[in-house]
Amino acid sequence: MACEDPGSDDTDESSDTGDTADSGDTADGGDSSDGGDTTDGGDTTDGGDTTDTGGSTDTGGTTDTGDTSDTTEGGSLCSDACAVVNECGGSNFDECLVECEEFLAEISELPECVPPNEAVYACIAGLSCEEYDALNAGESPYPCEDEIEGLGECGDPGCETAAGGAIDGTSCEFSYHCTGEETYSVECSQGEGCSCAIDGEPVASCEDASLVCSEVMGEGVVDAVNECCGWEL
Incomplete structure (x- = not known):
């Protein structure tokens, strides 16, 4: 096994302003200035003016960013695991990283082997140096034992x-x-x-x-x- 054997913000912002500004204001001046004044001249003044804006505005705007970024908290599995390996006296960080990344790339052709191997690296990434030493000693029970046993034949694919x-x-x-x-x-x-x-x-x-x-x-x-x-x- 590489490295000495050993989320996704889905911001679906749906901003539907759905705002309908329907002024619908009908200013009906209705000012009917009906002076009703009738003089001998027979003059009649009827204002009869009506103003209807009838304006309707529907922005109906929907914004879906749909941004999804898959990240592993704290960095990649390999870099996190190799940081522990290096800190605790295992292999050099750069060598460990290359070996780990090449191994995961190789087993990507075997989909059933990817999850169990990633589980091992994730477990190692969370170990203290004391736990890492216990892992290398291999005396049951030891840290990450369940993850390693879960590898089956995926521990040495080929x-x-x-x-x-x-x-x-x-x-x-x-x-x-x-x-x-x-x-x-x-x-x-x-x-x-x-x-x-x-x-x-x-x-x-x-x-x-x-x-x-x-x-x-x-x-x-x-x-x-x-x-x-x-x-x-």
């Missing part, structure tokens, strides 16, 4: 090959497994040939057991298995 067989080549077996993927296995015996399986389920076979068994301890075993089973490991 591909693993296992092979073996009888010295005289009459039988042999082979297995191949990559983190997060199926397990490929082959069992061969003289006279019965080879049986190929994926996660324990038979999927293919070949009659010549020596094809695999003759190479089971050599560099050509993967090629022999691929020829026998039709795989591309």
